[in-house]
Amino acid sequence: MKICITSQGNSLESQVDPRFGRCQYFIIVDTDTDEAVAVDNLNKDGLGGVGIQSGQFMAEKGVKAVLTGNVGPNAFQTLSAAGIDVITGVTGSVKDAVEKYKKGGFKPGAGASVDSHFGSRGGER
């Protein structure tokens, strides 16, 4: 099964990016084979509708769960329409997040964790 972790860098040792739509990299991990691919987020500097586009990208990649710091309302709507689990509040390294996920340590969220434009303000509350 494929999951995606938003990341500040392109390796498993990188820190989880607190933003979904405007994260630096998407790291897509196959939890069965541990194969990991880092994808540069081409939407990160978009003017608007970035969460939606990143959400569509997740659907395109066939991801079943997204692990990130925060998602806004439009991204959440897109991800849930695509049947993707959304797990927010994830911090630390990408590697640790994957391990914790595999052990069933996360529960999918039921809604957006932040308002619109959280990411375009730099991901600071």
Added chain:
Amino acid sequence: MIISVASGKGGTGKTTVSTSLALSLEGKVQLLDSDVEEPNAHIFIKPEIKNVENVSILVPEVDESRCTFCSKCQEVCSYKAIAVLPSKNGAPGKTLIFPELCHACGACSYLCPEKCIKEVKRNIGILEEGARGNVEFIHGKLNIGEAMAPPLIRAVKGRIDREKTVIIDAPPGTSCPVIASIQGTDFCILVTEPTPFGLNDLILAVEVIKQMEIPFGVVINRSDLGDKKTEEYCQKENISILMKIPFKKEIARAYSKGTTIAEGFPEYKKEFKKLYHKIKEEAEK
């Protein structure tokens, strides 16, 4: 004649100038407050509101039973307001609409090959109109949290009566709501203050207005504060300084109570009339 009052920097005196100008003129006058995000001219004009109307824009609604999830609508949307999730592994597709991102261009419904997108109204605010004496007053109030100001501004401007002297109190800045407000006007007054911030934003506003090819001039408010750099800039750029309003505590005190200069200090009425005549001359140049 249609006169717009803009500024670049906020808080320089657009409403001070536009309300006093409106109240100083004889004959039929229309005052439009197009700062629909923060309208305030009514506080000074105190019009009797006679008509209130809802203003809406058209946003798409998809009939998913007929949608083939071809993504054409998503491709033509410049504002990413439509997301199509194609059908996958037997699961049906989905077409998501994000109405708050939609600029109501209509491309999606026009170009949908299945003709399964219809346009439905989405309310963005209200328009109110009324009058006080010889001044007809119109303004818009954008819903709280709403970002789509230009369609409401265009609705307010839809009330323009070219037989009257029209004054438009525009919002500050140099972005879409300002462009929507000053577009098509015969003359634009740029109100500024002689401070570094005032000058910085005045220069930005001048750049915009020159591109729009609208005749314009400058009113310097609180003209005896700050420095001489604004006047030097205007001289260098050959921009007319139409009027100077000095900084006076009495003017500020009256303003804080909702009293315009024209009413609180009637001796200024002739200054505002002079301003109007200068504008007429400049606009006809």
